[in-house]
Amino acid sequence: MALLKHEHEALVAKAVAGDADALTELLAAYGPRVERHLDIGRRWRGVLDTADVMQVTYLEAFLEIARFDAARATTFAAWLHRLAENNLRDALRGLARHKRQPAARRVLADARAPDDSRDQLLDELVSASSTPSRALRREEAHARLDRAISQLPDDYAAVVRASDLQGLDPDAVAALLQRSPGAVHMLRARAHQRLSELLDSAASM
């Protein structure tokens, strides 16, 4: 689907203003070509698919479009491409890290108590955020985390619950959610990023 320049600009303006139909049209126009530029590499082709990357990229596009700054970004396509590349990079990183781990550590850590797993997740998230976790009371932090998870897109929430709260191995999460292992890493990275933001905004309220 080729768009004329003025059509393109009008659609981007509408999309940024919150018109989901316009964004849908833009994604349908540029998504396939962004996908063609993604290079997964031979090593990970069996555990990650470009469609997995695009699925998360489209979700991010809907969640992030309000922040798209037409003045700063070169083009909508470049913006979309960057989202996709970030996702791909997170997926590949996750896959590589998981593969490097000794087999014993890759075994399910399902004996972990729910509260421990919450603490661990909070530590992981808040260390990357501006708010010191120690400042929050434990119960309050847990409640805030639960609320934030419930505000995640369904796919993200499912990955967080399975990987971080239940402590399942990425392969097991992949099997449970019927996704590829690469997609799980990608979803988890995006979910953590969004959780951090949600916790930040909650803490600052």
Added chain:
Amino acid sequence: MNDADDPVTDADLSSADEHRRLIDLARHQAQRCLLRMPTPAGRWVADTGDPFDMPGDMVEGYHLIEELHRGGQGMVFRGVQLSTDRSVAVKILPLGEFATRAERLRFEREVEILSQLTAPGIVRIIDSGVASGRWWFSMEFVDGVPLDSYARRLRCEPDARPRVIALCAAVADAVNAAHLHGVIHRDLKPRNILVDRNGQPHVLDFGLARQELNGIGDHTSTMTEAGQFVGSLPWASPEQVSGAGTPVDLRADIYGLGVILFQLLTDRFPYRVIGPAHEVVRAITSAEPTSPASFDASIDDDLATIVLKCLNKEASRRYQSAGDLARDLRHYLAGDPIEAKRDSLSYLWRRRLRRHRVAAGAVFSFILMLAGAATVTAMLWQNAAAERDRAIDAELAQERLKQRAEREVRKTAEVNRFLQTVIGAADPGRTQGHELTLREMMDTTRRQLDAGQLAEEPDLEAAVRGSIAQVLAALGQLDDASAQHEQALVIRERVHGGDHRDVAESLVQWSEVLGRQGRRDEALTMAQRGLDIIRRVHNGDHRDVVECLRRVAWAHVGVTRLTEAEARMAEAVAMLERLVGPDDVALLQLRLDQTVMSHSGSSVRATAEILDRLHDSLGPLHPDVLTAMKMLGGMLQMNGDLQSAEDWYRKSLIATEDVYGPTHPRAIEAHMTLAQLLAQRGDLRGAFTMLLDVRAQAEVAHGTRGFGYAQFLNVLGGLAGQLRDDTHAEASHALALEIFRALRRDQSGEGARARIALAQVCLRRDELVQAEVLLNECLAIDQSVVAPSHWMRGQAHSMLGQIRLKQRAFAASEALLLQAHRELAALGPRYEPMRDAAARTLVRLYEAWDTAAPELGKGAEADAWRKRASVENTP
């Protein structure tokens, strides 16, 4: 951004649908997520409350009580319709104006489609509208559980399997009803099917359904539909997941039903459905499904075949309608041959052997008796070729089935080679014009089996021996038939061990022959053993158990344990009713058996009721209706209501001629039955004239050298004899006997009948030597064919007594006549005229003897017999 720098190619367009699906999915998730945010994180949702919070009075006219389900297609609430106070389900599209266009369209389409569907098994829509900007519709509330949960609960019960299959058949019926309205569901899965408290399934959620307008639908795959696809991926058909451009029609639903069936039977999926979506898609489009039997050995070939036929990758090789699937599931439940395998010759052999209780039921005998040898050879060649193709085409679906297919093909080829060897011997060039009889064909086949021709295929050998036994039994060769059944049984016991349905089948078939041989105690023992085995094999209701119960009932009749017999028959009837429902034809047929067995005053009424119901369900011209008419006539005849019997015979005759035409064997048989009744009513002339009129038709029906024609001549000759028309009587019986001899079937009851009738003509003409030869031939017929207690033996002794009387050999005549009287008197009222004739001959004997030798005082004997004859003649 310059589009010219980065032109969109055709490859992009080919994947456009997939991208559109992913985008819609993302949009949906993002909207749900943003709507859940407590603060306006996105500008789209600036001023809405929680879209999932539905006040109880949100929909006017309804009170919403509780949320039942929340899914991609909307939220479903249990509620009450205030105007009627009835429970309803209300489905609401919660995102309201934030719903995508696709979601709104889907919702509207579901309303439109449901409003057109009023079939049982599909929830009915009540009303629809928009409330607070949200689309809603109300429908019947089904108080039930999802199909898979229901099936799981059933699993603990003894008859779980048949009930699950019956349930699937009912679901297929409902889906078929939707198809007949042009609606394809496209999202069939256990969660979309609720089973109510009465065990009735209800198909829900037509949100993804598509309507075919005059057969022209939007033949795109469900991959283009937003969002809702992923959850149903395990039930999606290959054509649904293979992307744009692949036509999707009602056979996608057949596939979905196949996955459901697989799931309910095994609690698993036919493929691995956990893992990356692309791998699941690959499995659906290219992996051969695992046979359900490999997860549960108690799933037999037929059931596995039904499931795998649904799961065929190619839509054209699945059932072509959900109705076909429902029918085959019911065939399976009833123990009938399933359509999915009807092309396999050896399969048909097995099923027919199992099913048909009449002696001539085996396919082999049908083929040989009904068709000419040349036609048969040609047919078998065609079958062999087609069978190979079909078997290979249809059954490669899975490795285990593939091996079985090869084995089947080999077996079929083996059977065909066998038949060709046998039939090849019938070639006049090889037999120097000698006409090979069925009996000789059976002998050839048996010799080849004895020489070890099928030693490598013991189950096939057993089946062939069972078949030979049935043909031999039909020919009246009961000893040989019995021996073949015994051998078949030994083989099957060796191959399968004790508890196997084939073993039970052999026992039951053998029991039938033993009963006819007069070995009634053994018959009962065998039938009972068969029943015990089949009960252990099926562990619950099954058509095989019904068959065994029926046989055991008749075996009890054989040893005059009538109470036991009626109890078994009642059990069989009750079981079959549970299996097939109250209106099934098979049940009505079994009820006919029951009424015949418990022959009583009420049987006639019961038979008439069964006839009515068969008539209603099958129409007036169905063969089973004709049979029931004839049986009703027969019962009335036995009850002495000859006028009503005649009425029914006449109705049956007219209908039979309508259905089969006047030159069909059944039409001739109907004429013969009526003629015999007319003769019983005293209208000998009418009966004889009627048969004489259809003699040419009988020739066409059976052929001038056919067994049926000879039987017809026997009846015709018998009527002529009673009319003292010796010319017609002699001509008819002589020709009949000639045909029987040519067919090597003169050593039969029919052969005996022809001889006795001819002897009677000879006797009247004083051709005593000729008459004696015929009567001695008659008495020499094996007792296993014409039993010692048969009326023909008494009658032959009586006539030999007459011959001796004419020869004035008084002592010899006395001995023969006394024996004849004793024999005929033992046969009951029906043979009283023959008994009385023997008594009158005794009177004549003693009078003649007294005249010839008064010193012996035989006059007193004459007086005594005269008195006895007159007493016996007094009713």
